[in-house]
Amino acid sequence: MTTAAAGYPVHVHARLDPGLSRWLWLVKWFLAIPHYLVLAFLWLGFAVFSVVAFFAILFTGRYPRALFDFNVGVLRWSWRVAYYTYGALATDRYPPFSLGAEPDYPATLDIAYPEHLSRGLVLVKWWLLAVPHYLIVGFFVGGGTYVTYQAGETIRNAGGGLIGLLVVFAGVALLFTGKYPKSLFDFVLGMDRWALRVAAYAGLMTDAYPPFRFDSGGDEPGTTTIDQAPPAPAPGHPGWTPGRVISVVIGALLLITGAAIGGTGGFGLWADSTQRDAAGFLSTRAESFRGTGYALEFGTVELRWTDADWGLADSWLGEVRVKADDDVFIGIARTDDVTRYLSDVEHDEVTMAQSRVSYLHRGGGAPADPATQTFWAASGTGEVTWRADQGNWTAVVLNADRSRVVDTRLAAQAEVPALRPVSIGLIVGGGVLAVLGLVLMLAAALTAGRSRRDGTAASVT
Template sequence: MTTLPAGDPVQVHARRDSGLSRWLWLVKWFLAIPHYVVLAFLWLGFVVFSAVAFFAILFTGRYPRVLFDYNVGVLRWTWRVAYYAYGALATDRYPPFSLRPEPDYPATLDIAYPEKLSRGLVLVKWWLLAIPHYIIVGVFLGGGSYVAYQTGETVYNSGGGLVGLLALFAGVALLFTGRYPKGLFDFVLGMDRWALRVAAYAGLMTDVYPPFRFDMGGDEPGTTIDQSPPPAPPSASGWSAGRTAAAIIGVLLLITGAAVGGTGGFTLWADATQRDSAGYLSTPPQSFHSNGYALEFGTLELHRAEGDWTVVDRWLGDVRLKAAEDEFIGIGRTDEVARYLSGVDHDEVDMADGQVTYVHRDGAAAPAPGNETFWAASGVGTVSWHPEAGSWSAVVLNVDGSRAVDTELTAQATVPGLRPLSIGLAVSGAVLALLGALLVTAAVLGARRRS
């Protein structure tokens, strides 16, 4: 029987296995991969449910029990995997895929359900009040591993920091001696226990401030443990595998729907508010300079494949280049532009990966651009062009043909397909979010009825 010390809501217990394998710890990173994958999704649910619990506590002073049970289950699962892997390496028993207590497993975690929580404290405890603990836990686990609570998000990592280093020492000791040093075990468990207490406090599960106390060893201070077989796990559990899966899928749909719908909403806003009087959307102006007589921008490849040109045409629409000064701007087929600039002192502009680079070509002055007939579109200060299939380049020169071209260009396009695309994204995002909300609601209600 275990007697819990009064006022201590977080209970962390662990039994160090005897006869640990000398070599299994070398591959536990691989064996635990299925758990890491599942936990990545479970923690998404933890984040969402914590955000919901935040507002529930703020307005009612209560942590919804069904959400509390789920989040405690995630911490239990996480603790068992950490204990098996590089958060302790103190058992070779493979962790169960379960949110339930599993009292017969060598590592257990229990958090007492709080009937009432402070509405005011919930605003500051997970970030401001916990900062001193975050610093300490960051040393233990490397960057805060168990807890990196930012705007309602808790992130877990079972390795790194002092815990991972000491677990590695324990693994080396096992490899060469077949024994896990007790002093090392006690020290690692003290750090793990500290981190889990902070995780529970930052996860809004308790108002009891984590003690600045290093409670080493597998047992909580003040507890008495007998050697009788552990009690069987409860027969009924609100969070079955099916409900957990439904909640996680729902959370993923909510997140995906929010991202897709948010993108659609933003582009719809841009389509409605960012067009100029002529209906063009613009890129920010960008400056370019050439010590020669011309700047060459290219090459734009537009291919007319069977059936797809309508999509390109509807998406891009009309294109316009605007210069801050009255420079000549011409758009022509790349081979004609290359012929025109052959032997001309100019700079080729490359804008790959968002970086502007120049390649200088020596030569003489450029022929008067206004006398050329190959331009598909040309103008002074502004040029408008309707894209056609082919390979195209743009050229900027001073109107008087002088050397040194300094210009600031803005690219514009009508993008007629933006509005229907935006509406489609917004509607799709709303549908996905609705489906996600229905799945999460069904899972939570089912878990609550089962509990």
């Protein structure tokens, strides 16, 4: 038996399975973890292909068929997982790991392929025209787990909002009565269908504006049932094989990783060009520090080069400068020397984690005059400049008169001469990874499209 539907080009069908387990819904979140992991990678491919499709539609008016088939497959997969889990809880049949239509599964999704799409609408429909629907769908689905991502807009489903609330009610009804209320099922499917229509529109898969209509129930309005066997699939049509899907996933990971690396390099190049002071130093913002002892001890910084003759060696950081807003004594020395100097001195050990400053107070007496000590690698009043070297280093701040309670503001500065070449290297390396990822994805799409055309031609002859 097959169904035929007319009307809106996004067709969402579902049937409520009889004899649902009373308790299985409590653990479906766990059982679906393998699907969530796979879908996380598939959505990377969806996002990249959506951007490629955006430009293809903008310049040609067509959504490349291979990309369309892949993205529809991701939506189908997501819809089946949502139907099994907390987008409906209406079947106990485990979802197949497939991008295909899977007509035997209780939840199906079909989107009619558009032969032509508006080049103008592609610029505004996913972010401007769809805004009224986003508000409605946001109320339906809240902060759950799926539906589509397109150029920065995310629509989610299955796990929040009104859908999530009503599905929990259905689960409780199952637990105590063994039955899923039919009226509740119809209402949930109406919201799911609305969300999927908006997902397809936001995903650039149709120019038909989603209707402001609540079509509840498992079947589309106007659907007819035909008592005949479904047609056999056309031979020779492998399309999106597992190997090609894996190529898309790997390509998407390379593309996103390359973009992140290249973006980091771009930020470094921007900082190198615009954030240096007149002396060529990069600077942190000044932070306030206050200890109740005679000194502030700033942790241990370990500097190690990979080898004595490494290309960057000790020149990667260059000169380091610590500046205070008053005339406190600042000294930098090897950690062992500082430990001996402060062993009998009342002081505060300062640690910083995620912009949070912590103090550990150590008891003791007054310190010896720091200016007479010979172990400092660099020292000064109000400011100290030091050339970075290998080893474990600690900075110490004391009042010039060696009084208790050290209260000051400090800023760290560094030359970092290696920033520019490292940033350029990151941009180049990231660009190579991104291009390689894009090539892998497009190659998979081209071969899938060619396979589809060959299969269609074979079925015609």
